[in-house]
Amino acid sequence: MSQAYAKKSVLWDWLTTVDHKKIGILYLAAGGFFFALGGLEAMLMRIQLMFPELGFVSEQTFNELLTMHGTTMIFLAAMPLLFGFMNYIVPLQIGARDVAFPFLNSLGFWLFFFGGVLLNLSWFLGGAPDAGWTAYTPLSSAYSGTGIDYYVLGLQISGIGTLIAGINFLVTIINMRAPGMSMMRMPLFTWSSFVASALILFAFPALTVGLLLLMFERLFGATYFAVEMGGNVVIWQHLFWIFGHPEVYILILPAFGIFSEVLATFSKKRLFGYSAMVFATLIIGFLGFMVWAHHMFTVGIGPVANAIFAVATMAIAVPTGIKIFNWLFTMWGGRIQFTTANLFAIGFIPSFVMGGVTGIMLATSAANYQFHDTYFVVAHFHYVIIGGVVLGLFSGAFYWWPRMFGYKLNETLGKWFFWLFLFGFHLTFFVQHFVGLMGMPRRVASYLPGQGLDSLNLISTVGAFFMAFAFILFAVNVVVSVKNKSEADPWDGRTLEWGIPSPTPEYNFAQTPLVRELDPLWYEKMHGNGKLKAAEPLDDIHMPNGSILPIIMSFGLFVAAFGLIYLVHPVTIIGLLITLVCMFVRSIKEDHGYHIHKEDIQNEEGAG
């Protein structure tokens, strides 16, 4: 039976938490840390490229920096930060008290965390991975040091965590919606999180298989990629990009969702073309699986295959264009407020369109032979990832900060941050288009003077310093704004997450809300008394118990990974045993959670 609620120490509480809000904050904290780390790696690279033939870092270190920058930013920064928002916001937006599987949610976080730590420990244990974030074979299978073993196992462990999180969100969104919250009344952020989770479910297995093959090749002498033994190096590229292309949509779709929320809120209008937006999101997710070979135009898959993948790639511009126009029409005639969150959303539109245009250029397979592996590609994907995902993350941070932490970030500092970051971003990456067109290959540690590359590279580095400085402003903002207490609904919001007290109660909704329209809170403000209608009488709320098991389970895999990297089998077995024992304990130990009593809820709601 359920037990009474017992007060725990703060640290123990965070380590054992299964509350989706706290796990969301853990994701944001860990993702923020890795984001800073990836940024630092980028700065070191930009300093090395500031002047021709500079010896700031060695070639080997440069290779490690570029590999870890890409890997960290994609797997350990962008995805966890989006997961942070998804964790915190999606259950609130659908009127749920938690995700479907709170224990698995915690397990997903700790797996990601230990995977990330493992990957970064490689810096101190024989050198980081150095084969690029794509780790193409045979470079990664036959010509690289232990760093790649850390890459393989670190990504494998954090990949399990991601897969768990993705499945959890799918089940949550399908099963846990409040009464009246039909699929076509879900906010766009929830919709895009749903599609991104489906992409995770179908795309990550390809990465898992690829990493498994690479692991067997490196550790146990398999020959999947060894040409002299009848293997084929291109298999890795296919597997990686079958995963890798949906991966970029896993990143961008939730960011699209954030912009849809922010633009509608700060234009004081319902999102223009809601059903078209949902449809476009689904189409983007769907087409994302059919374009992977556009990363491989120069591999030699033949002109017909190249043409098919080129046309499929260009087709994605159509649903994306639908979205861009819908955002513009959302703002059209609206009462636009230029808050920091909205500035990021508005700044996103032209920045992302530029990245989209170069995307179409790259999709032209004949021209791609010229662009391939030059800085033009670097400029393109930084335009879509920074101009799309990172601006989305910052927009979401400023928008949801009052909901998550109970205080508003300073708007003046925020606007300085926005303008410096946007300026620095364009300064860094716009010139890289031309650097690339002049023929500078990507992933090289230096270049010769007098080839017209000197001044453009210097400009690019100066821009990078602007971005770094802007990010420091954001960190300062987080600290200095703490006293800036916020009310529960500071932006005059439209969706369910703004209809509950601040700080968010542990149980989210004292009574499950009744949803009567799209933008339910706005509907109640216009047609009701401004408060959410309840769908159930006030009653005791059943809550899950916290558990330390996820952290130990993940630690077990972490230990096992070391055993595999150094081929010390007893360590591998001990690590796997730790994990299996935890799974066994979890399976046989009955845990029915506890109840928060009606009276306590009444007290809390009355006071707040």
Next chain:
Amino acid sequence: MDPHVSDPSAPLKGGPSKKTEKKLAKEARHQVVSFVFMIFLTSVAFLTVASDTIPNRFAIPFILLIAVVQVLMQLYYFMHLNDRGNGWNNIMLWTGIFVAIMTVPTLMLLIGVIKF
């Protein structure tokens, strides 16, 4: 109140209603019929190869075809995918199959020796 409501681990009391009993009997009949049919399909697959009545060229696609039929029957009769409330399971399953159908043969063509 039934103790099962407040504590899901408490045992349920009483037997099933007449309607449920009828439904269960019907389901059991379906199970048996589909089970027999699947045994039949498996034996057909075996006989196809064991006897030389069917040419080799045709045997493999034929076996694959009855395998597909059998998988579908397993999913819908044994794993109850056709019951009510399985809409999402069906959507996710078929999306997965669709993605696999798109990627796996494409991949086989692309890494094969045949170039277009």
